[in-house]
Amino acid sequence: MAAAGVAAILSLTVLLPAAAFPCGTPRPQHPDNTTASKLLGTWLYVAGAAQFPRHLLEMLLIDHGHLHVEPHAGEQELLITQRVAVGDQCLTNNSTYFEIATSNTTLVKHAKTQQTVGTLMNLSSEDLLLIQYQLQRERTYLGLYLYARNLSVSTAHREEFEHHAKRLGLSEEEIVYAPWKTELCQAKEIGKGKEPCTEPMAAATASPPPGAHWPASTGNRSHLGQ
Numbered sequence: 330m331a332a333a334g335v336a337a338i339l340s341l342t343v344l345l346p347a348a349a350f351p352c353g354t355p356r357p358q359h360p361d362n363t364t365a366s367k368l369l370g371t372w373l374y375v376a377g378a379a380q381f382p383r384h385l386l387e388m389l390l391i392d393h394g395h396l397h398v399e400p401h402a403g404e405q406e407l408l409i410t411q412r413v414a415v416g417d418q419c420l421t422n423n424s425t426y427f428e429i430a431t432s433n434t435t436l437v438k439h440a441k442t443q444q445t446v447g448t449l450m451n452l453s454s455e456d457l458l459l460i461q462y463q464l465q466r467e468r469t470y471l472g473l474y475l476y477a478r479n480l481s482v483s484t485a486h487r488e489e490f491e492h493h494a495k496r497l498g499l500s501e502e503e504i505v506y507a508p509w510k511t512e513l514c515q516a517k518e519i520g521k522g523k524e525p526c527t528e529p530m531a532a533a534t535a536s537p538p539p540g541a542h543w544p545a546s547t548g549n550r551s552h553l554g555q
Contacts, residue, residue, distance in 0.1 A: 357434040357448050364429055368398050368407055371516045372458050372476035376487075376506040378494040381470035388505040390415050395516045396476060398427065405429050409437070414513040437462075447474075450493070457486060459493065471497045480509060 374394035379385045394413030401408045407427040413420050425446060428436045437447035437460060450459040450473075458476040463469055475490045487506075494504055 357450055360429045360435050367455055371395055371397050373480055374507050375475045375477050375482055377474050378499045378504040379472040381464050384472055391507055392511050393507050393509040412514040414511055419514040
């Protein structure tokens with residue numbers, strides 16, 4: 330059932346609108362008239378950070394992944410197709426989209442419900458994509474997803490991501506880097522005829538939380554339970 334669990338994380342689950350951001354935490358990216366064009370194309374999954382145990386387990390099960398962004402309704406909405414490799418399966422989800430509101434924020438929304446499921450956050454490079462989410466259960470769980478145009482992410486940018494995660498209260502054990510050991514899910518082209526660079530990156534897989542049950546799965550092993 331691990332693959333079914335990961336399918337849920339593709340849609341970023343049911344989340345709270347990220348309307349309030351405590352002092353010192355990452356700030357939302359404020360879009361302009363160039364935001365839509367900069368988001369188009371393929372983004373490779375680099376890392377995730379999650380407080381919610383099930384999400385953490387699913388991140389540990391993911392070998393690699395990417396999302397592809399393409400135009401939808403003018404420049405205000407951009408469709409998102411997400412693919413992740415789990416074991417010997419490549420899972421696909423296209424139930425979310427970016428909604429760009431000039432001088433406001435760029436949100437990730439669910440296509441059917443139009444509910445906000447994530448917010449695009451500021452980073453120091455246009456070649457990086459950081460999405461923050463909040464999940465409400467018995468408490469509010471926070472998380473981040475980091476994507477990049479290629480896997481040659483510098484140490485400084487990794488440290489920037491980890492710094493953002495820690496400012497949200499996420500621990501080092503809740504940060505998981507995708508190992509990219511296989512090529513099961515092929516990424517689409519970026520722009521006109523340009524392929525994303527998929528050089529292998531060092532695996533930096535976080536240990537699963539205490540008391541976790543190991544699922545029967547190949548590749549990264551972890552635990553996520555809802």
